[in-house]
Amino acid sequence: MTDFAATKAQFHLPDGMIYLDGNSLGPLPKTAPAVVDAMMKQQWGDMLIGGWNKAGWMAQPTALGDQVARLIGAEAGHVTLGDTLSIKVVQALAAGLRLQPDRKVILTDNGNFPSDIYMAQGLIEALDQDYELCIVDPAEVAARIGPDVAVVLLTQVDYRTGAMHNMQSLTQTAHQSGALVIWDLAHSAGALDLDVSACNADFAVGCTYKYLNGGPGAPAFIYVAPRHIGQVEPMLSGWLGHAAPFDFAPDYRPGNGIERMRVGTPPVIQMASLAAALEIWKDVDLAQLRQASIDLSEQFIDLVEENCPMLRLVSPRNAAHRGSQVSFSFSEGYAAIQALIDRGVVGDFRAPNIMRFGITPLFIDADDITQACAIMADVMNNRLWDLPEYKVKSAVT
C-alpha cells in the first residue's frame, strides 16, 4: 500500500504553493541536494577519474535504467539513460526506419510534442527525401496505419489536452500492418501504470524530469524491445555504445543489448539527482498511483466545473482516455495562469488558450485540490486575471 502522505513528505514544496506543474518539472526531493553534494565531494572531489569505476559512474545509465524499467513495465536490462528526449527520439526513429527498409512513411499525430516532430523532420531532410512524415489527428492514427507505414511515432499522452492513446490496441494495429511503434512516454512515465512489455511496444522513450522528479535537465531514457535490440544499428554510434569503448578500436561495433543506445559521457551530476528521486519511486505501487491520480483529477474537474463556469474542459472526461493532467480552455488563459501563480496555484499555459494542471499524487493530495480550486474560483469569478501585467508573455511559459 503506497503511503502518499509519506511520499509527499519527501519533497520540498514551497510554503503557500500548490504545485500543479509536476508534469512539466517535478519538485525537489528533499534528499537530492545531499546526494548530489556527496557525489560531488566524495566521488568527484576525492576519487577524481577513479569515480568512473569506484563510484560506478560508468554503469549508472543502465543501473538506473533498470529502476526506470520497472516504472514503465519494461524488462530489466532493456532501458538506458542519457542525453535528452529529443536525442532518444531520433535514435529510436533512425533505428526503426533501418529495420523497415521498404517502407517510407513515418506516421505521427498533431498531438505529438513538437520536438518529436521536429526531430523527425530534421532526420528526414538529412536521410532521404523519399521519406514522408504523415501527421494526422490523434483520432485518425489507427485508420491511417497501413502497409506503407514504417514507424508510428506517438506521444502517449497529449501534452496539451492530456488525451491518452491506447498503447496496447494501437501497437497491435500497427503490428498487424507490419509497422513498428515508438512510444514517447514523457507524460506517462511516473503518471500511469505502464506495461510496455505486455503492450509489445517496439521502442519507448521519455524524460525523467517531469513526473519522475529527476531535476531540470535530468537525462532521458530509451527502451528497445528485446526482440529488436540485436538488430539495431545505432545512427548515433558514440563510443559508450561501443562493445568495448576502452579498446579504442578503429571501427564501431555495437555494444551488448541496450548498451548500444548510449552515446557519450553520461551526465554524472544529473544522474546523482535522479538517483535520489528514483529512491522515492521504489516503494510506489503504480496501480495505486494511477487510481489516486484518477480520484484527484475527478475531484479537480468536478470542483472547477462547479465553480468556474467560464472554463471549458478540454481533457477527456473519461479517465480511461486521460493521462495525469487536466486542461481547460479559456480565451484569457495566459493571464489567468499568471494570476493563479501569483496566488500560489502553479499550473501552466499552452498556446493558444489552454490552462494545464498536472495531477501528481506523490505530492498532491485531496486537500491541495480543494484549496487550489477555491483559489481558482476566486481568481476566475472576480476576474483577478484582468490586469495588464498578467497579459505580457515571457519567453518560457
Added chain:
Amino acid sequence: MTDFAATKAQFHLPDGMIYLDGNSLGPLPKTAPAVVDAMMKQQWGDMLIGGWNKAGWMAQPTALGDQVARLIGAEAGHVTLGDTLSIKVVQALAAGLRLQPDRKVILTDNGNFPSDIYMAQGLIEALDQDYELCIVDPAEVAARIGPDVAVVLLTQVDYRTGAMHNMQSLTQTAHQSGALVIWDLAHSAGALDLDVSACNADFAVGCTYKYLNGGPGAPAFIYVAPRHIGQVEPMLSGWLGHAAPFDFAPDYRPGNGIERMRVGTPPVIQMASLAAALEIWKDVDLAQLRQASIDLSEQFIDLVEENCPMLRLVSPRNAAHRGSQVSFSFSEGYAAIQALIDRGVVGDFRAPNIMRFGITPLFIDADDITQACAIMADVMNNRLWDLPEYKVKSAVT
C-alpha cells in the same frame, strides 16, 4: 598576470595526490558544491518551473557559451553548450556535409578520438552509402586534402600522444581546396591559447569536463563560424533550437544563429557546476597558461628521461607540436600506471602501451612535477609495478 598559486587554491585536490589526469577529468572547484547546492535548493526547490525564466536556465547554454567562446578565441554569441561531445561532432559533421553537396569524402586521421570516427561511421551508414570516410596518418592529412574532400574532421591534440595539429595552416590548406574543417578541441580548450576565429575554423566542438573542470558529464560546446551559421540546417532539429520553441508551431524553423545548434532541455544541474568552474577561468591569461604548460611539460620530460630510462617519450619533443600532455611508452605501462596511482601520482593508460600525463598549470606547479618525477623514478627503477594486482585491467582506465 595569472596567479597560478591562486587558481590552484581554488581546487579541491586530495591530500597526497598529484593529479596528472586533468586532461581526462578536471578536479572539483571548491566553490562548485555550494553553487550546485544553491541552484538545487533556491532555484529548483523554490522556483520550480519558474527557474527557466527567473533563474535564467533557458539562456544559460549560450550565456555560458560566451565564456567558453573567450577561451577558444571565438566570437561572442557563436558558441552554445549542451549534449555530449559525440552529439556535437555529429551535428557539425551533418551540417558540414550539407554545405558541401557535391563532395563525398570525410577526411580524418587515426589520431582522432575513436568516438569522433564512430559518429562519422554511424552517420555515413544512415545518410548515404556514397560517403567515404578516409582515415590517414596525422602527418598525411594535409597532403590528402583535395577537391573530393567535403569535411576534414580532426581532433587538434591527439589523445594518446599529445601531438598537435597546426590549426591555422591545416584550415588554410583545406579552404584552398574548398573543404570545411571541424576542429575537435577536447584536448585543447583550457590547455592552449586558441583562436578559432583567426584560424578561420568552420566548426569547433569540445568538452568541458577535461581542462575546463566542469565536472563529470559536463555539457559539450559547439562553435559555428558566423559566415556559415545562417546556412546551417540542423539535422538534430530539436525544439530548443527552434526559432520560437514556445510557439509549439508544427514545423521546425531554425533558431537565430548558434541557438539552432541547441537540441533538447539543457542539463541545468551540470550547468551550475560548469558555471562555478568557468568563474576560475575568468581571470586566466591564456598565453600565460600556455607558457606555464610548456615550462612544466619540459621540466617533466627532462626529469623522466633523466631518471626513468626505460620510458620512451612518444609526445613531440618540440613544444610547438605538443598539446598539454606528455606521454611515454612502456611495455608494462598499464601496471606502471596502477603502481603510480597507488603512490598518489595519477596519470592514465591508453592502449596499447601509453602512459599519459596531463599538464594543467591551473592546479599543478613545479613542485608537484618534481615530486611526481621522484615517485616515478622509484616506481620504475625498483620495478614496483611488477605485482600481479597491477596487471588486471578494469573496465575504465
